Amino acid sequence: MGKHHGKRQGGRHTRRHPSSPSSRRRRAGYLFSLPGLAFLGLFLAYPLLYNVWTSVHDVDLGTLLGGASRFNGLANYRATVADPDFWHAVRLSIVFTLASLLFQFVIGFALALLFARPFPLNGLLRSLLLVAWLLPPVVSGTLFRWMLDGESGAYNALLRATGLGALSHDWLTDPSTSLAGVVFANVWVGVPFNMLLLLVGLHTIDPELHEAAAIDGASVWQRFRWITLPLMRPVSVTVLLLGLVYTFKVFDIIFVMTGGGPVDATSVLSLYVYEIFFRFFRFGEGAAAGLLLLLVPLLAGGLYVHRLRREGEAA
């Protein structure tokens, strides 16, 4: 669209009459964009660049309050990479992210299949499910802390009431189950969003494909396997990439539920960065660790944008 426009107006007016309507319009365009871009430059781009600067300097509370910080090359990165807690956090982040993605995607897909066909109350129930995703993560975290409580938690009470009392457990205070506990809560938050996007994908599948296959005698499973799944592949990849970006940076819900504990059992990378930067005030190392944390979302985001562009070209 932009191209056509440029040709039509650029050729005839702009070059010869600098104050023609189209060049006035273009100037208005820059003027309209300026405040928003300046804001993002000041509060987003500059701080991130400043983070890069901090990551190669020796910055602590003392230097922050006035003293000059010394350039120390890659020392902060070296210190971070040499810290076993950092690698522990990396491992936890990977497990947390993969487990969350797997469960929220599979459950979200199943729910999308359920909601894809019209039935009474479909819209209302779908909206109710979305509430889980819209609640502030701090609220969900507090909520699940209570639900998973060892003594009076509702889930343990449910287990006891159904004769599965042997399974009741102090989920969040036992280091071997606390990660499962925060994954559980995070999946709860992520399922509705996955469902919503996958539902949009399911609606783009032509129902006639299924009807034709049914007439040819294909079973429900065969139709799912050979029609739905292949056609849902592009949407699924998009949903998983977005999920990867969001899940890898999760902070609030874990922070509220366990604070990273017990004994660092849930201290994922985002919590590690918080600790280093805001608890120990080792700003240089915190900035370096933060930039390492940024790598995964950037990579996933790059893939996502790449796919968007390819789809744009195909359309």
Added chain:
Amino acid sequence: MTRGRRPWLRTAVATLITAAFLLPVYWMVNTSLTEPDRIQADSPRWLPVPVTTENYSTALAVDALPRALLNSVVISCGVVALTLLLGVPLAYALARIPMRGSGTMVLALLVAQLPPSIVLAAPLFILERRAGLDDTHLGLIAADTTLTLPFAVIVLRPVLRSVPRELEEAALVDGCGPVGVLLRVVLPVMVPGLFAVAGLAFLIGWGEFVFGLTLASEPAVQPVTVLLNSFVGRHGTAWGALMATATLISIPVVCVFAVFQRFIVGGLTAGSVKN
């Protein structure tokens, strides 16, 4: 997909799943209305009988809570205002005006949504302190708007593109300037998109936690999410008051969603973004 043969069966299954899924939300409200000494009984009560508002009075008696709720209202309304003020002109320019570099700008807006909040909070903590913006509502509003603005532009741009060009051209012929066209012709057509962005920006501002935790240390500025977190730490087992606070925080979320639902769901699936 064949047409459902037994739609009511699906309704039954979906209702059961939704009920099970929303059990935690029910439990939050249930606990908040249960008498404090019955909350941690051996067998929990599935219904709050007798209903009590004691937990709410306990929660609200803590001076900090009304203050924090007010802070959150100020912050999220500020976020909505700043997002629309900066986002609408930017989205309009990117959607309708052929400019050099607009492709790069759209790309940059997509990338802008990637950084984890904690990575941005770290340098903002230093920079806002130097600029005297730490511990101010404005500092938090600005930080939160870095989350909402990129996504607002990405949601609004396609909406603006769908406004018929003839409308704008007619207005231009009638002697309207670019600002007049935007305010008088384009804005009224894009009201649903504006609602979606305003609703989502409010929800993001209302639920934001990382910036509140790191950029504000004064109770006079802290949002209610930060207060809830510190309640959890301090009164770890006062579940009645905690759940009352959590319910109070959730009420505006549910209200905003109920009112803007149609717009929000549309805007979400169009932009495929949330922070």
